[in-house]
Amino acid sequence: xxxxxxxxxxxxxxxxxxxxxxxxxxxxxxxxxxxxxxxxxxxxxxxxxxxxxxxxxxxxxxxxxxxxxxxxxxxxxxxxxxxxxxxxxxxxxxxxxxxxxxxxxxxxxxxxxxxxxxxxxxxxxxxxxxxxxxxxxxxxxxxxxxxxxxxxxxxxxxxxxxxxxxxxxxxxxxxxxxxxxxxxxxxxxxxxxxxxxxxxxxxxxxxxxxxxxxxxxxxxxxxxxxxxxxxxxxxxxxxxxxxxxxxxxxxxxxxxxxxxxxxxxxxxxxxxxxxxxxxxxxxxxxxxxxxxxxxxxxxxxxxxxxxxxxxxxxxxxxxxxxxxxxxxxxxxxxxxxxxxxxxxxxxxxxxxxxxxxxxxxxxxxxxxxxxxxxxxxxxxxxxxxxxxxxxxxxxxxxxxxxxxxxxxxxxxxxxxxxxxxxxxxxxxxxxxxxxxxxxxxxxxxxxxxxxxxxxxxxxxxxxxxxxxxxxxxxxxxxxxxxxx
RNA sequence: GGCGGCGUACCCAAGUGGCUAAGGGAGAGGUCUGCAAAACCUUUAUGCAGCGGUUCAAAUCCGCUCGCCGCCUCCA
Numbered sequence: 001x002x003x004x005x006x007x008x009x010x011x012x013x014x015x016x017x018x019x020x021x022x023x024x025x026x027x028x029x030x031x032x033x034x035x036x037x038x039x040x041x042x043x044x045x046x047x048x049x050x051x052x053x054x055x056x057x058x059x060x061x062x063x064x065x066x067x068x069x070x071x072x073x074x075x076x077x078x079x080x081x082x083x084x085x086x087x088x089x090x091x092x093x094x095x096x097x098x099x100x101x102x103x104x105x106x107x108x109x110x111x112x113x114x115x116x117x118x119x120x121x122x123x124x125x126x127x128x129x130x131x132x133x134x135x136x137x138x139x140x141x142x143x144x145x146x147x148x149x150x151x152x153x154x155x156x157x158x159x160x161x162x163x164x165x166x167x168x169x170x171x172x173x174x175x176x177x178x179x180x181x182x183x184x185x186x187x188x189x190x191x192x193x194x195x196x197x198x199x200x201x202x203x204x205x206x207x208x209x210x211x212x213x214x215x216x217x218x219x220x221x222x223x224x225x226x227x228x229x230x231x232x233x234x235x236x237x238x239x240x241x242x243x244x245x246x247x248x249x250x251x252x253x254x255x256x257x258x259x260x261x262x263x264x265x266x267x268x269x270x271x272x273x274x275x276x277x278x279x280x281x282x283x284x285x286x287x288x289x290x291x292x293x294x295x296x297x298x299x300x301x302x303x304x305x306x307x308x309x310x311x312x313x314x315x316x317x318x319x320x321x322x323x324x325x326x327x328x329x330x331x332x333x334x335x336x337x338x339x340x341x342x343x344x345x346x347x348x349x350x351x352x353x354x355x356x357x358x359x360x361x362x363x364x365x366x367x368x369x370x371x372x373x374x375x376x377x378x379x380x381x382x383x384x385x386x387x388x389x390x391x392x393x394x395x396x397x398x399x400x401x402x403x404x405x406x407x408x409x410x411x412x413x414x415x416x417x418x419x420x421x422x423x424x425x426x427x428x429x430x431x432x433x434x435x436x437x438x439x440x441x442x443x444x445x446x447x448x449x450x451x452x453x454x455x456x457x458x459x460x461x462x463x464x465x466x467x468x469x470x471x472x473x474x475x476x477x478x479x480x481x482x483x484x
Numbered sequence: 485g486g487c488g489g490c491g492u493a494c495c496c497a498a499g500u501g502g503c504u505a506a507g508g509g510a511g512a513g514g515u516c517u518g519c520a521a522a523a524c525c526u527u528u529a530u531g532c533a534g535c536g537g538u539u540c541a542a543a544u545c546c547g548c549u550c551g552c553c554g555c556c557u558c559c560a
Binding site (some may be wrong): 009026027028029030035036037038039040041042043045070071072154155156157160161203224225226227228229230231232254255256257258259262263264265266267268293294295297298299300301303305306308309310312313316319320322323358364366367369370371372373374377380381383384385448451453456457460464469470471472473478480484 | 495497498506507516517520524
């Protein structure tokens with residue numbers, strides 16, 4: 001398995017510290033507002049990485065934190081006239097709702113900053129003792145100049161940073177780029193007791209404390225959005241390595257951004273969509289598949305049009321599943337096996353290899369999806385050849401299993417076609433019930449028996465206008481929700 | 485200004501030295517169908533922003549130019 005490591009700026013063979021266990025820490029969210037689709041991307045990317053690692057047989061310990069105390073939470077609490085912990089609780093709950101919808105699994109450990117105050121204080125104390133940090137008036141800062149490798153990770157010149165940026169106002173830090181480990185609380189702000197008086201943790205220190213506690217001094221993978229590379233991860237490395245004297249994370253994985261009109265989606269620009277807003281219009285599987293249809297490090301341009309296209313492509317999968325089911329239920333006459341059957345068997349045999357090859361290459365989900373859709377086409381082609389023979393059912397069964405198994409790594413394709421259409425009825429706001437549709441189909445079937453085509457066609461058209469497509473098959477008429 | 489990334493068909497998107505440049509969506513034509521839908525087949529890049537170079541061989545490596553974006557402040 002090869003992974004692009006931000007640390008080296010190139011793809012590296014992945015070798016876990018421990019041959020069977022992989023330890024992953026991903027930076028989670030600050031719970032002060034609803035999550036937007038960018039948060040979803042990061043969560044889904046690491047969810048897939050973790051799933052694929054498990055698929056490959058690794059025992060994964062996955063840690064993803066919540067930042068539940070920080071300036072933004074305090075500000076939000078002030079705005080809403082409630083306490084900070086109520087804000088944190090509310091948006092943590094909302095986060096879970098969103099992630100559950102999107103099929104993002106819970107991490108094995110989900111630590112919160114405020115549950116690790118003692119660990120944080122211990123590290124800050126240790127850093128002061130080792131001479132890497134200093135206290136000024138109840139706040140503690142990390143002294144960047146003391147840490148030799150500072151800037152290496154984000155490829156910034158430390159000397160230049162130390163010399164420049166003197167715009168800092170009213171700070172008594174030794175150097176403007178020194179960053180807070182512990183912040184003295186102002187009157188009325190939430191605070192915890194510490195050797196330096198009442199205060200709260202700085203932003204970066206919580207991740208050092210929580211990863212150290214739950215994964216140890218050195219672990220395999222650390223990740224998050226690419227905007228965390230500097231200063232967050234640079235600072236985390238400095239703190240952690242200064243404190244433990246050991247190398248921190250071995251592989252650093254960063255996902256790219258979602259863009260709107262080519263610009264980064266962000267809170268400050270206001271060009272964002274919340275997960276809730278999108279899920280009101282699109283099925284979660286569509287969102288998930290959309291986010292996986294581009295390599296995780298590349299930017300993705302968000303648009304409804306793209307989502308609709310993905311919706312149509314997922315429908316292609318479920319339509320094929322229906323075809324397989326119809327075929328398996330028929331259980332036709334058994335004959336000699338044919339050449340098409342042998343070719344199809346080859347496709348199936350090589351499929352898993354191609355899927356893994358794609359995923360092994362820095363989690364290339366876009367390519368993996370390409371292989372999946374290639375298999376779907378081959379299944380359809382095989383079915384069109386009207387195959388018969390002792391092995392046909394077995395092959396189709398195997399193909400369906402492979403699609404579901406690889407889909408499971410991406411956590412897509414996990415439902416039945418019926419569930420898919422039921423969900424589309426809701427997201428596409430089809431103003432009809434299944435019973436009403438069946439009733440119309442029955443009427444149309446009667447008309448067809450009488451060969452009253454005009455009536456039959458009118459019913460078809462009516463339903464289509466409401467978003468329902470009819471499919472006449474040998475033994476009856478099926479319906480589905482129109483996509484795209 | 486410093487550092488980094490991107491530019492592949494009508495749209496999205498893999499591919500980063502060598503078989504016919506994946507896959508999805510859209511369009512056109514066809515097979516099938518009472519008509520459809522679905523599926524399949526054919527078709528839409530002698531071409532990978534432009535120019536030059538390295539090489540037997542480049543979308544893929546190097547240089548320059550143009551265009552777009554990100555980080556350098558909180559940020560997934």
